[in-house]
Amino acid sequence: MDLKLFFNPIDESLSDKSFKADSLIQSVYLNEEKLPDILNIDIAIIGIKENNGYSTITDTGVRFIRKKLYSLKRSNSSTEIVDLGNLRSGPSREETYKRLKAVCQYLMHKQILPIIIGGSHDIDLGQFLAYEEDDKLISICNVDSHFDMDNQTELPSENHIHTMINHNPNFLFNYSHLGYQSYFVSPTISKIFKQLNFSTYRIGEMREDFKKVEPVIRESDMLSFDISAIQKAYTPAGNKSDVFGLTGEEACQIMWYAGLNDKLSSVGIYEYNPEKDTNDHQSAQVIAVMIWYFIEGFNNRKGEKGFQTNDYMKYVVTMDNEPDAITFYKSRLSDKWWMEVPNLNNKSIYERNTIVPCDHNDYNLALNGEIPDRWIKVFSKHS
Structure with missing residues (x-):
């Protein structure tokens, strides 16, 4: 061009x-x-x-x-x-x-x-x-x-x-x-x-x-x-x-x-x-x-990609009902949080939307047995 x-x-x-x-x-x-x-x-x-x-x-x-x-x-x-x-x-x-x-x-x-x-x-x-x-x-x-x-x-x-x-x-x-x-x-x-x-x-x-x-x-x-x-x-x-x-x-x-x-x-x-x-x-x-x-x-961007690297801590919170568990990631570089949402469609266009930004409060909600509203909204779009 x-x-x-x-x-x-x-x-x-x-x-x-x-x-x-x-x-x-x-x-x-x-x-x-x-x-x-x-x-x-x-x-x-x-x-x-x-x-x-x-x-x-x-x-x-x-x-x-x-x-x-x-x-x-x-x-x-x-x-x-x-x-x-x-x-x-x-x-x-x-x-x-x-x-x-x-x-x-x-x-x-x-x-x-x-x-x-x-x-x-x-x-x-x-x-x-x-x-x-x-x-x-x-x-x-x-x-x-x-x-x-x-x-x-x-x-x-x-x-x-x-x-x-x-x-x-x-x-x-x-x-x-x-x-x-x-x-x-x-x-x-x-x-x-x-x-x-x-x-x-x-x-x-x-x-x-x-x-x-x-x-x-x-x-x-x-x-x-x-x-x-x-x-x-x-x-x-x-x-x-x-x-x-x-x-x-x-x-x-x-x-x-x-x-x-x-x-x-x-x-x-x-x-x-x-x-x-x-x-x-x-x-x-x-x-x-x-x-x-x-x-x-x-x-000041950190280049925070690739959640399977050592730059992230992984937390799996067990839930009483569906879902069985919610997985969270916390960056060692910035202390920011993400959570994983299942992609039931298995369509490649959804791949980049299965791990979504969240905050520490979402993690605390999951620890208390509550499904974060953010998780529910994303899951409804995948299902």
Whole structure:
């Protein structure tokens, strides 16, 4: 694939000569006059110019985010980052999805993680479709104050999750939703998600113990983040920002967990509207710091794979009824937990979903004779 056919270079004002010597931009390969070689690259940043479900011609929003991001300090990590520039929009919305799909698919097959910034939330359909031909089932984590399941609207950013869940062929194993607010959500949709054994978490639930969202994020292949899930005080430029929502710190914590996830292979941050931002571009600053935390998490990935190695301790908990026992694994590297769920289908597409992330509380529940809810949801999808 010739990537330069898909991208416009970044704005000239973002030259590395405009930033301090210890800023992040000094360690990023930029698509300026010539697209950099992506050999040995770990992360690729992709700017999107589409907004509000319709095409626009300005790249103002992503330029503000880049300026804030690249002024942050770089770390001493060996992570190689390239900024590919802004994706050239297609003549139609669907064509833009296809272009993003092709680019993300190409990058992920080369073990390069795309970070998509800008555009309305339905752009994540292109991100999602990049997994379509991988012959595996994937899990998605979506952060949003709304469910975006309104199939009566013509606005793509308000029905993209409905499109995703109903896509044919179906390669979606699990969908998790973080940060929704009940007064924005239809009880009917909540019931549908429950019937599908999808996991949804209100902000109040998350705040009872924020660490419990870490296994949810660790299960995911793809993260889609609508910044409207963050309080308006932090991100006034979210297209649907509200007084209530996540704090900026909580948004960064989610991105840190996502960065640490060895399984996660793409990230999108959407719904930034520069026309709603403050004069000093406060929302762009929050997004920039979120990306910075993701990169720091990525820098600290442990490569936790292969549960039969000495890197893991194995615990088998005997149960009184079905199942006879539940097997848990604890990493010696990070102290994180996983549990094994039987695959009654014996289909290869389920193999990567038979050992699922959990936490110490799930292990304690099993010790007390209770089957963890997480185990039940996964088992129901296998059986």
